[in-house]
Amino acid sequence: MIIKNAETILSVHNLVASIDGTQILKGFDITVKAGEIHAIMGPNGSGKSTFSKVLAGHPSYKVDGGTLEFKGQSLMDLEPDERAKLGIFLGFQYPVEVPGVTNGSFLRLAYNTVQGARGKDELDPLEFDDFIQSKLSLLGMDASFLERSLNDGFSGGEKKRNEILQMAILEPTLAILDETDSGLDIDALRVIANGVNTLHGDSDAVVLVTHYQRLLNYIEPDFIHVVDGGRVIKTGDKSLAHELESRGYEWVLDENRSKAA
Amino acid sequence: MSTAIDNILNQPYKAGFHTEIETDSMARGLSEDVIRTISSKKNEPDWLLEFRLNAYRHWLTMTEPKWPNVTYPKIDFQDIIYYSAPKSKTTKKSMDEVDPELLKTFEKLGIPMNERAALAGVAVDVVFDSVSVTTTYKEKLAEYGIIFCSFSEAVRDHPDLIKKYLGSVVPYTDNFYSALNSAVFTDGSFCYIPKGVKCPMDLSTYFRINTQDSGQFERTLIVAEEGSQVCYLEGCTAPQFDTNQLHAAVVELIALDDADIKYSTVQNWYAGDENGVGGIFNFVTKRGLCKGKNSKISWTQVETGSAVTWKYPSCVLLGDNSVGEFYSVALTNHMQQADTGTKMFHIGKNTRSRIISKGISAGKSNNSYRGLVKVSPKADGARNYSQCDSMLIGDLSCANTFPYIEVANKSATVEHEASTSKIGEEQLFYFLSRGIGSEEAVSMIINGFVRDVFMHLPMEFAVEATKLLGLKLEGSVG
Ligand SMILES: Nc1ncnc2c1ncn2[C@@H]1O[C@H](COP(=O)(O)OP(=O)(O)O)[C@@H](O)[C@H]1O
Numbered sequence: 147m148i149i150k151n152a153e154t155i156l157s158v159h160n161l162v163a164s165i166d167g168t169q170i171l172k173g174f175d176i177t178v179k180a181g182e183i184h185a186i187m188g189p190n191g192s193g194k195s196t197f198s199k200v201l202a203g204h205p206s207y208k209v210d211g212g213t214l215e216f217k218g219q220s221l222m223d224l225e226p227d228e229r230a231k232l233g234i235f236l237g238f239q240y241p242v243e244v245p246g247v248t249n250g251s252f253l254r255l256a257y258n259t260v261q262g263a264r265g266k267d268e269l270d271p272l273e274f275d276d277f278i279q280s281k282l283s284l285l286g287m288d289a290s291f292l293e294r295s296l297n298d299g300f301s302g303g304e305k306k307r308n309e310i311l312q313m314a315i316l317e318p319t320l321a322i323l324d325e326t327d328s329g330l331d332i333d334a335l336r337v338i339a340n341g342v343n344t345l346h347g348d349s350d351a352v353v354l355v356t357h358y359q360r361l362l363n364y365i366e367p368d369f370i371h372v373v374d375g376g377r378v379i380k381t382g383d384k385s386l387a388h389e390l391e392s393r394g395y396e397w398v399l400d401e402n403r404s405k406a407a
Numbered sequence: 408m409s410t411a412i413d414n415i416l417n418q419p420y421k422a423g424f425h426t427e428i429e430t431d432s433m434a435r436g437l438s439e440d441v442i443r444t445i446s447s448k449k450n451e452p453d454w455l456l457e458f459r460l461n462a463y464r465h466w467l468t469m470t471e472p473k474w475p476n477v478t479y480p481k482i483d484f485q486d487i488i489y490y491s492a493p494k495s496k497t498t499k500k501s502m503d504e505v506d507p508e509l510l511k512t513f514e515k516l517g518i519p520m521n522e523r524a525a526l527a528g529v530a531v532d533v534v535f536d537s538v539s540v541t542t543t544y545k546e547k548l549a550e551y552g553i554i555f556c557s558f559s560e561a562v563r564d565h566p567d568l569i570k571k572y573l574g575s576v577v578p579y580t581d582n583f584y585s586a587l588n589s590a591v592f593t594d595g596s597f598c599y600i601p602k603g604v605k606c607p608m609d610l611s612t613y614f615r616i617n618t619q620d621s622g623q624f625e626r627t628l629i630v631a632e633e634g635s636q637v638c639y640l641e642g643c644t645a646p647q648f649d650t651n652q653l654h655a656a657v658v659e660l661i662a663l664d665d666a667d668i669k670y671s672t673v674q675n676w677y678a679g680d681e682n683g684v685g686g687i688f689n690f691v692t693k694r695g696l697c698k699g700k701n702s703k704i705s706w707t708q709v710e711t712g713s714a715v716t717w718k719y720p721s722c723v724l725l726g727d728n729s730v731g732e733f734y735s736v737a738l739t740n741h742m743q744q745a746d747t748g749t750k751m752f753h754i755g756k757n758t759r760s761r762i763i764s765k766g767i768s769a770g771k772s773n774n775s776y777r778g779l780v781k782v783s784p785k786a787d788g789a790r791n792y793s794q795c796d797s798m799l800i801g802d803l804s805c806a807n808t809f810p811y812i813e814v815a816n817k818s819a820t821v822e823h824e825a826s827t828s829k830i831g832e833e834q835l836f837y838f839l840s841r842g843i844g845s846e847e848a849v850s851m852i853i854n855g856f857v858r859d860v861f862m863h864l865p866m867e868f869a870v871e872a873t874k875l876l877g878l879k880l881e882g883s884v885g
């Protein structure tokens with residue numbers, strides 16, 4: 147929801163970033179305010195995941211220029227764990243599997259670390275167990291999830307639910323969800339969308355990265371950004387989503403190409 | 408990121424101090440005379456001297472094994488001190504008579520002796536260089552008919568048992584290092600659990616090499632009579648020297664009908680520095696004989712130390728329905744090399760074995776699992792399950808798996824699973840992106856990786872081993 151005079155949560159200007167010497171982001175701009183939901187769309191390979199990972203501080207990417215600010219504070223010199231403690235959350239497109247580490251102990255450590263950074267009390271295993279029950283039911287997950295190894299042998303849908311479960315317990319100020327919708331059947335998509343809608347409020351913001359319109363039927367964005375070649379080439383409101391839905395987004399790319407020519 | 412991995416790995420060796428203590432050491436070198444001197448210093452019976460000399464003569468005909476996947480400079484066996492003992496008047500009756508310097512050493516190492524031993528409920532035998540310093544709890548154990556003493560005392564007080572079992576599982580002809588050990592071993596532990604007795608406490612031996620250039624050649628012999636049970640713990644450390652020291656031990660376990668022996672080791676010999684200078688060569692032969700029906704021998708090892716490790720705790724499953732287990736975590740860092748695993752010989756009917764091996768290689772280290780599962784023609788219904796997982800930390804370490812399977816009985820079932828994973832940037836980034844710091848992330852990943860093995864360690868040992876892994880890996884991930 148667009149709120150007048152809301153606090154700016156994320157402000158990105160002319161961001162240039164590379165991996166292994168190849169420039170991927172070539173002047174990326176986006177501004178996100180509290181209460182808003184943004185969707186970043188664009189063809190495969192356009193740099194959507196790269197932007198998400200640069201935002202979260204992935205060490206493989208090098209920022210070559212531009213600014214990246216969270217609530218007015220530059221993120222450039224912050225490690226990924228420091229960014230997480232500030233309230234930035236990345237929902238991974240491909241969550242890694244970690245055999246032997248139980249999901250429950252991982253979630254509790256993450257929760258307690260982030261809570262600790264916010265000056266709040268940590269929860270012992272029993273208290274955490276109570277706390278997480280409501281989050282599990284929000285996402286239609288069984289408590290047995292907590293006993294399993296982190297993402298190990300999870301189906302695609304289970305992995306994505308587990309990402310949103312983490313978002314639910316960490317209560318981020320800015321959640322960037324990278325292709326959380328891909329590979330989900332319609333029921334799972336509904337559950338996850340409902341989860342995100344429930345978790346989202348006036349003081350936080352959500353950025354959905356997707357290249358399908360489908361998700362946007364369930365989570366209504368305030369802004370749509372179309373990305374191509376490592377930069378945002380068009381920004382619009384909800385109506386752009388409907389236009390994209392009926393016409394595809396090839397025309398936006400064409401429009402941009404002719405503008406550039 | 409790689410600097411954080413480095414920081415976790417580059418933790419100094421905490422047990423690397425040397426105790427200034429007066430020792431009674433022999434000159435370097437090995438000969439029949441040296442062996443005779445060792446034997447006479449220990450007032451040994453003639454048959455034992457004979458055993459030593461036979462072993463020595465056999466050793467002279469042997470050459471060092473070349474097949475392990477390790478490289479190290481040629482060992483000059485004439486440059487080793489074969490006997491070094493803390494100087495003392497006579498045998499000690501109580502802990503008060505032990506050299507205070509020695510006690511301080513054990514205190515620094517956090518070894519539970521004295522009151523601490525009593526609190527922990529652990530009976531401890533401590534072998535310092537070549538001799539056993541003290542054995543606690545002897546009297547309490549004696550009430551149960553349990554014998555737990557130094558090997559030298561056992562030779563003196565229980566010669567029949569020693570004569571019967573010494574070399575019965577690992578004959579001196581077995582391999583180069585078992586022959587050498589049989590010739591020159593100086594002390595070790597002996598443990599005898601009588602029929603039907605469940606040992607009321609864990610028995611524990613700590614081995615410490617203190618003298619530079621001395622070798623340690625200890626011998627452990629555990630006999631579990633029918634229906635008895637014992638849980639045995641072994642720990643080891645050494646000071647930090649820039650020369651290599653040889654540790655060539657022999658451990659023999661014998662389980663009779665329905666007996667159960669659980670043997671756990673946390674090995675933390677000095678591993679050398681990050682450039683591979685110094686450290687222990689750990690060439691050890693450990694073997695258990697499940698002699699009786701329904702007997703069980705379980706090895707659990709946590710190998711974190713030594714410059715070069717070469718050991719294969721094995722089980723000979725002779726009795727019908729006997730069970731052999733091997734649970735291992737081997738961690739190598741810097742320039743360390745480990746070639747370790749197990750051998751399971753299925754001879755009796757319906758024998759079962761289970762192998763869980765977890766190798767962790769960091770730095771530029773080289774970590775190999777080598778295991779043999781052999782099912783003889785008569786071992787009807789034999790079953791084995793093996794799982795060998797390797798974890799690589801960083802880009803310069805190396806992991807290998809060499810499973811050998813020889814099955815000569817059609818009714819046998821042998822299963823082998825292996826995996827290699829890497830604590831890579833993606834795993835770490837996942838933890839970091841949830842606010843978890845890289846050191847905590849690595850320790851959580853490692854603890855998850857070794858969980859299936861650590862759950863077989865006795866509680867206190869598991870805590871110690873967990874701390875040790877953390878120390879060994881501190882600075883390795885970044
Ligand atoms: N290590 C790398 N070296 C060079 N190019 C890479 C590397 N990793 C990814 N890329 C390229 O970066 C571009 C953007 O990828 P990505 O951000 O994953 O796209 P999206 O998420 O929009 O599908 C792709 O063209 C991809 O090939």
Ligand SMILES: [Mg+2]
Nearest residue numbers: 194195239325
């Ligand atoms: Mg992507």
